[in-house]
Amino acid sequence: MEKYGGVDNAYTEYGRNNKGLILETAIEEPADILKYNLSPYCMDVIRIPVLKSKDGNYVFFGAFIRTSISKDNRVIGSKGSELILASIDENGFLSSNGIYSSGLSIEAPKEIEYHPLSNIKFKGYKIPEWDQLKNIAIDITKQVERAGFIGWDFVFSKDGWVVIEGNPYSEHRSQALIHKGFRPDFENITGLDFKDKYWWEIDSAFSRY
Numbered sequence: 001m002e003k004y005g006g007v008d009n010a011y012t013e014y015g016r017n018n019k020g021l022i023l024e025t026a027i028e029e030p031a032d033i034l035k036y037n038l039s040p041y042c043m044d045v046i047r048i049p050v051l052k053s054k055d056g057n058y059v060f061f062g063a064f065i066r067t068s069i070s071k072d073n074r075v076i077g078s079k080g081s082e083l084i085l086a087s088i089d090e091n092g093f094l095s096s097n098g099i100y101s102s103g104l105s106i107e108a109p110k111e112i113e114y115h116p117l118s119n120i121k122f123k124g125y126k127i128p129e130w131d132q133l134k135n136i137a138i139d140i141t142k143q144v145e146r147a148g149f150i151g152w153d154f155v156f157s158k159d160g161w162v163v164i165e166g167n168p169y170s171e172h173r174s175q176a177l178i179h180k181g182f183r184p185d186f187e188n189i190t191g192l193d194f195k196d197k198y199w200w201e202i203d204s205a206f207s208r209y
Helices: 007-018 130-142 174-178 183-190 203-208
Strands: 043-052 058-060 064-068 083-087 098-100 149-157 160-167
Touching (some): 043 130, 043 183, 058 130, 083 174, 130 149, 130 160
Antiparallel strands (some): 043 149
16 A cells, blocks of 8 residues: 555556456454354354345345354354354344255255354344344445345454455355245246246346346
8 A cells, every 4th residue: 555655546556557456454353252243263244135126126135144163263154164054034133043054955954053162042143233234235235236136245343344245146045044945035026037946046147137
């Protein structure tokens, strides 16, 4: 930053000479990590998919949490080892038991009722600052005018909710977590009609949408 005299100049000058630039910053955990996370060793990731309806409204669709159950994963519970997922309902409560991420397939997934490191019960746990998180998710989705469906990843840091990334078709993991298919609801909200049974994997359909 000292070389370029600020973020704006760095983005312009470095990006021009190097065909693009992504600026990132470190995310620091809150002082009381268990006040905002299920794991005492890492920050949980909240996936908030925001769907633009055929009427132009914004709908939360299939939110879930990723948390680590490993003492070695000390950053964020996203791509780390030994991840557990749980579904989040529209009011910010976990609506499923924890399910191993590697078990979300045809094989029977292993469910657990309590987080093994914090002993916090999954089902019924309330995501902190949920209303604030929903407002942020809607506000940033509105800034991406051409996108009708984005799965935002958030963590609660020492500075509050921050965005990790946005995902184009979001992975409908909550279908497996709550044992309920989302296709009828998704088609009703969007007005789309999918022909493929693996509708959530059709990237081209979402890009057209």
